[in-house]
Amino acid sequence: MGKWTRRAFIGAGSLVGGGLVLGVAGVALAPSRHSVVSDDAADKGELTTWITVTPDNLITVLVPHCEMGQGTQTALAMMAAEEMEADWSLVRAKEAPALDAYANAYILHGFIGNSIPAPLLRGFDYGTYRIARWFGLQVTGGSTAVRGTGHYGMRIAGAAAKEMLLSAAAAHFGVNASELKAGASLIVHAPSGRSATYGELASAAAKLPVPSSPAVKNPDAYTIRRTARPRFDIRSKVDGSAVYGIDFKLPGMLHAAIDIAPVYGGKLVSVDTAPAEAMPGVKRVVKLQEAVAVVADSYWHARQAVAALKPQYDDAGQSGVSSASIFAAFDKALGTAPEMPKDAATVITADYRVPFLAHATMEPMTCTVRVESDRAEAWAGVQDPLNARATVASALNLKAEQVQFTNLMLGGGFGRRLPFTFDYVDLAARVAKEMSPTPVKLVWSRENDIQHDYYRPAGMARFAGSLDKGGAPLAVRSHYAGGGDGESTFMPYAIADKKADSRNASHPIRLGQWRSVLNSQHGFFKESFIDEMAHAARKDPFLFRRDLLSDQPRFRAALERAAALADWSSPLPDGEGRGIAIAESFGSIVAEVAHVAVSPAGKLHVRNVYAAVDCGDVVNPDSAAAQVEGAIIFGLSAAMVGEITIAQGRVVERNFRDHQMIHLADAPRISVEFIRSNAHLGGLGEPAVPPIAAALTNAIFAAVGIRVRDLPIKNQDLSRRATASGAHLR
Amino acid sequence: MAITITVNGQQRSLDVEANMPLLWAIRETLGLTGTKFGCGIAACGACTVHLNGRAVRSCTLPVSAADGGSVTTIEGLATDGTLHKVQQAWVEHQVPQCGYCQSGMIMAVSALLDQHPNPSDEEIDAAVTNICRCGTFARVRRAIESVARS
Numbered sequence: 001m002g003k004w005t006r007r008a009f010i011g012a013g014s015l016v017g018g019g020l021v022l023g024v025a026g027v028a029l030a031p032s033r034h035s036v037v038s039d040d041a042a043d044k045g046e047l048t049t050w051i052t053v054t055p056d057n058l059i060t061v062l063v064p065h066c067e068m069g070q071g072t073q074t075a076l077a078m079m080a081a082e083e084m085e086a087d088w089s090l091v092r093a094k095e096a097p098a099l100d101a102y103a104n105a106y107i108l109h110g111f112i113g114n115s116i117p118a119p120l121l122r123g124f125d126y127g128t129y130r131i132a133r134w135f136g137l138q139v140t141g142g143s144t145a146v147r148g149t150g151h152y153g154m155r156i157a158g159a160a161a162k163e164m165l166l167s168a169a170a171a172h173f174g175v176n177a178s179e180l181k182a183g184a185s186l187i188v189h190a191p192s193g194r195s196a197t198y199g200e201l202a203s204a205a206a207k208l209p210v211p212s213s214p215a216v217k218n219p220d221a222y223t224i225r226r227t228a229r230p231r232f233d234i235r236s237k238v239d240g241s242a243v244y245g246i247d248f249k250l251p252g253m254l255h256a257a258i259d260i261a262p263v264y265g266g267k268l269v270s271v272d273t274a275p276a277e278a279m280p281g282v283k284r285v286v287k288l289q290e291a292v293a294v295v296a297d298s299y300w301h302a303r304q305a306v307a308a309l310k311p312q313y314d315d316a317g318q319s320g321v322s323s324a325s326i327f328a329a330f331d332k333a334l335g336t337a338p339e340m341p342k343d344a345a346t347v348i349t350a351d352y353r354v355p356f357l358a359h360a361t362m363e364p365m366t367c368t369v370r371v372e373s374d375r376a377e378a379w380a381g382v383q384d385p386l387n388a389r390a391t392v393a394s395a396l397n398l399k400a401e402q403v404q405f406t407n408l409m410l411g412g413g414f415g416r417r418l419p420f421t422f423d424y425v426d427l428a429a430r431v432a433k434e435m436s437p438t439p440v441k442l443v444w445s446r447e448n449d450i451q452h453d454y455y456r457p458a459g460m461a462r463f464a465g466s467l468d469k470g471g472a473p474l475a476v477r478s479h480y481a482g483g484g485d486g487e488s489t490f491m492p493y494a495i496a497d498k499k500a501d502s503r504n505a506s507h508p509i510r511l512g513q514w515r516s517v518l519n520s521q522h523g524f525f526k527e528s529f530i531d532e533m534a535h536a537a538r539k540d541p542f543l544f545r546r547d548l549l550s551d552q553p554r555f556r557a558a559l560e561r562a563a564a565l566a567d568w569s570s571p572l573p574d575g576e577g578r579g580i581a582i583a584e585s586f587g588s589i590v591a592e593v594a595h596v597a598v599s600p601a602g603k604l605h606v607r608n609v610y611a612a613v614d615c616g617d618v619v620n621p622d623s624a625a626a627q628v629e630g631a632i633i634f635g636l637s638a639a640m641v642g643e644i645t646i647a648q649g650r651v652v653e654r655n656f657r658d659h660q661m662i663h664l665a666d667a668p669r670i671s672v673e674f675i676r677s678n679a680h681l682g683g684l685g686e687p688a689v690p691p692i693a694a695a696l697t698n699a700i701f702a703a704v705g706i707r708v709r710d711l712p713i714k715n716q717d718l719s720r721r722a723t724a725s726g727a728h729l730r
Numbered sequence: 731m732a733i734t735i736t737v738n739g740q741q742r743s744l745d746v747e748a749n750m751p752l753l754w755a756i757r758e759t760l761g762l763t764g765t766k767f768g769c770g771i772a773a774c775g776a777c778t779v780h781l782n783g784r785a786v787r788s789c790t791l792p793v794s795a796a797d798g799g800s801v802t803t804i805e806g807l808a809t810d811g812t813l814h815k816v817q818q819a820w821v822e823h824q825v826p827q828c829g830y831c832q833s834g835m836i837m838a839v840s841a842l843l844d845q846h847p848n849p850s851d852e853e854i855d856a857a858v859t860n861i862c863r864c865g866t867f868a869r870v871r872r873a874i875e876s877v878a879r880s
Contacts, residue, residue, distance in 0.1 A: 068827075068828045069826060069827025069828035069829060069864050070827065230821070230824060231824060233826075233829070234820075234821055234824055234825075234826055234829075235821065236829075237826035237829030237832050238813065238817040238820045238821055238825075238826065238829075238832060238836060239764070239804065239805070239807075239808060239813065239817060240762070240763075240764020240765070240803065240804035240805045240833050241764065241805075242829055243763070244766075244830060246763075246766070246767065247763035249761075249763075255758075280747070298754065298758045298759075299754065299758060300750055300751070300754035300758060303770075359863075360863060361828070361830075361863060362766070362768055362774070362776060362828065362830040362831045362861065362862070362863050362864075363766070363768075363828070363830045364767070364768075409828075409829070410828060411766070411828050411829075411830030412828045412830060412863050412864060413828070414863070443767070445770060446768065446769040446770060446771075446774075622824055623824065626824060626827065626866070626869065629865060629866075629868045629869065630827055630864045630865035630866060631865065632865065633862075633864075633865025633866075633867055633868070634863065634864070634865045637863075637865075655769055655770075655771055655773060656768075656769045656771070656773035656774050656861060657771065657773050661861045661863065662867075663855075663858075663859050663860075663861065663867075664854065664855060664858045664859070664860075664867045664870060664871065665855035665856075665859070667865075667867035667868060667871070668868075669868065669871075670868045
């Protein structure tokens with residue numbers, strides 16, 4: 001890479017071997033007064049969004065986000081290619097290396113969207129970037145990649161690259177740039193019939209000044225975005241060639257299996273290592289403060305040997321903690337139901353409960369580490385390579401710069417592989433240190449994974465609502481325990497008196513971020529209760545909501561679209577019903593209708609789910625639909641059968657037999673429609689999760705009159721016997 | 731003990747313990763990592779391979795049970811670089827997300843379609859019980875139906 005030229009917050013340079021490299025930094029101050037930025041930003045490598053054009057006419061987009069099937073790398077490459085007027089068949093995507101230079105500048109920006117006044121934007125990006133670097137974050141989470149990195153990074157970088165290539169062509173042909181046209185990775189001078197490829201022009205372009213504010217395309221002119229493009233990662237995932245963290249191999253590598261204190265915070269008291277040491281292939285039994293690992297010549301040998309151990313742990317003083325004790329504490333903290341206006345004609349109250357949930361990614365946690373005297377290397381599939389690197393460094397008392405981390409394909413994330421939840425990386429580093437310099441791959445068993453997660457918080461909410469004589473809502477208030485915030489508790493409805501109060505009831509269970517985070521609980525709470533209010537008002541649940549959304553045109557449009565997709569008012573046979581729910585999260589509004597059938601014996605069958613999604617605009621429509629379909633299934637699995645329970649301070653469930661998931665037979669047909677509202681881009685990895693549980697339980701109520709207020713649904717009797725006994729009318 | 735298995739058309743001789751699950755013989759001894767470890771108790775199907783043409787969950791099947799048999803893994807499903815029709819349908823319908831369960835899913839589906847080229851919904855539900863956490867089931871069904879129709 002040659003000397004950087006720089007202007008504004010975009011930097012460019014030459015590649016060794018020829019070609020153009022261009023990056024957009026989260027670096028800038030108010031442009032007019034300070035002209036730019038730390039003038040040496042580019043030399044320091046403070047550029048975070050990278051595009052290279054090489055003499056072979058290939059464009060490579062380096063994406064600072066991992067690929068876990070959400071289609072991010074393809075979508076971000078599309079955003080850059082669109083602005084470049086690239087030939088899509090000549091575009092590649094690569095994950096950026098785990099270096100500080102690739103810290104995500106845009107993660108906060110993705111959350112905040114366009115609510116920052118334009119003059120402050122660049123300063124904001126710079127500030128965010130410094131924070132991201134400070135904490136060593138290169139996160140894929142919060143549904144931020146497209147709306148943050150893509151919108152504020154890739155789009156700008158692509159537009160700048162195109163302008164530089166046009167300038168290079170103008171000089172090359174000796175013509176005015178306005179006479180040139182860029183398209184399909186080629187610049188054409190029509191009057192003379194001459195043309196040059198981007199690859200031919202790249203080296204010359206690299207020597208030109210970088211435009212400070214390149215013009216971006218009018219969305220109406222898009223030819224790549226808004227069209228379905230096959231994902232880059234699909235082929236390797238159907239022929240078995242994709243290399244996940246668990247597939248990584250090094251010559252001479254050893255394998256580790258582990259047993260971890262069952263109660264979080266518990267310590268290893270004693271273990272007789274002899275039984276394991278006598279087993280075939282075993283190299284060493286490694287005792288750690290909270291675990292015992294066996295290192296062997298194969299994972300199968302390590303697994304068998306660890307199963308032969310009978311380690312004793314203390315219970316960290318938590319033996320009295322159980323699901324019952326945690327929910328009892330929630331119940332107590334919630335106190336009496338919220339007060340309602342004195343003049344209300346009707347007052348209803350309801351309690352809702354949701355359990356802890358595991359992420360249960362299909363690939364168990366795994367990490368390979370090689371420790372040498374003053375350096376280490378690590379390999380895993382994670383949602384934040386920089387924080388994973390910092391975790392290895394911390395475990396080994398090294399500086400981050402002494403650790404090289406390589407990210408591999410992730411077999412699912414859903415929040416389990418986010419920063420500050422890298423216990424498996426930490427354990428792998430500590431085990432590998434004992435075997436230094438031999439590399440060790442630690443693979444968790446499914447039991448390790450289910451019992452040592454950072455769980456979706458259990459939660460409980462106590463609602464009260466009131467209606468006037470005409471059935472118009474006067475107030476809706478709730479107390480909740482288990483976590484919540486302004487976004488997750490937000491109800492869009494025009495009800496004069498709305499309030500949600502957090503109540504504290506702490507417990508020692510380890511918590512984390514689970515797909516859609518706090519919205520997964522509150523989507524169920526608030527959209528169940530508004531449904532109960534509709535029924536109390538004797539109104540159709542769709543029309544009741546719609547009439548309260550006059551001031552919220554985007555919500556109203558999504559709700560109406562979902563109802564139309566589902567043919568909401570058409571009659572259904574006995575035992576079938578439809579339920580509707582809507583929620584905004586991560587900048588996107590999703591309305592869903594579930595259509596269910598409940599047999600007389602109480603067997604639930606989810607026939608169809610219809611989703612209307614307003615995420616502003618869609619980059620890769622088919623891949624976006626796949627995210628919505630997946631989020632619906634993920635949310636349905638949780639609502640129907642998902643549950644982690646606690647007894648004597650530890651997780652009861654161990655594997656997929658007792659921690660259940662839904663299967664193909666349980667999965668509904670799903671129809672997804674996107675609404676192009678042209679609002680700021682919203683996220684898509686998560687926002688279809690929050691409405692689904694309530695859409696489902698509202699549909700069950702419509703079908704058989706049973707109101708499910710505690711998840712999962714598998715614990716409820718949905719049979720006609722239950723309806724007849726009135727047990728549902730608590 | 732010495733075990734002889736034909737793996738993806740090639741005869742292989744393995745010197746492994748008889749009780750070692752076939753999964754680990756495939757992944758660790760033969761180095762074919764397309765077959766995945768998911769649960770170790772035959773509950774999730776990520777480890778599904780074909781043994782003598784039938785789908786089996788290799789994480790609990792002792793390697794000795796495959797002695798003298800023929801095993802096909804995801805790496806052996808394509809012929810001469812041409813993807814199997816199920817793999818092609820998976821590409822066409824863009825089925826995989828994280829992709830970790832998909833080797834097993836594809837092996838379960840291809841075994842089903844070998845035996846029932848035009849399966850009923852019930853036959854599909856009974857034969858394909860693999861777990862997918864990303865939630866690709868809607869596309870899995872569409873892809874199966876597209877192969878069955880063709």
